[in-house]
Amino acid sequence: MHEMSYMINFINMAEDAAKKEPEAKISAIEIAVGEMTGLLPEYLEKYFPEASAGTRCAGARLKIDYIPVRVRCNDCQNIYHPDRDHSYRCPSCASNNATLIEGRELELKNISLE
Numbered sequence: 573m574h575e576m577s578y579m580i581n582f583i584n585m586a587e588d589a590a591k592k593e594p595e596a597k598i599s600a601i602e603i604a605v606g607e608m609t610g611l612l613p614e615y616l617e618k619y620f621p622e623a624s625a626g627t628r629c630a631g632a633r634l635k636i637d638y639i640p641v642r643v644r645c646n647d648c649q650n651i652y653h654p655d656r657d658h659s660y661r662c663p664s665c666a667s668n669n670a671t672l673i674e675g676r677e678l679e680l681k682n683i684s685l686e
């Protein structure tokens with residue numbers, strides 16, 4: 573259920589970003605959500621109408637860029653998506669010395685005004 577509070581947060585950010593054009597309608601908002609956040613895009617979408625009701629985002633189109641986790645192996649520089657099948661190890665050299673490069677995103681990327 574914490575998707576709801578994140579969605580409300582995004583809506584607050586969108587309204588903040590639209591402050592300088594109080595007459596405009598917010599027609600779309602675009603957010604980036606990384607896999608590491610544990611948030612599920614389908615729940616964000618599901619809660620959006622309820623979270624946006626009565627706000628300037630009501631009726632806006634929600635676009636979610638869901639960003640899978642990607643890490644870079646520090647031993648062979650391979651870039652991969654860690655998964656349980658490989659015990660989160662590098663599939664090419666089996667090292668588990670890796671650096672996260674993508675997947676922690678949680679940001680409002682864009683809003684469209686009409």
Ligand SMILES: [Zn+2]
Nearest residue numbers: 645648662665
């Ligand atoms: Zn490797």
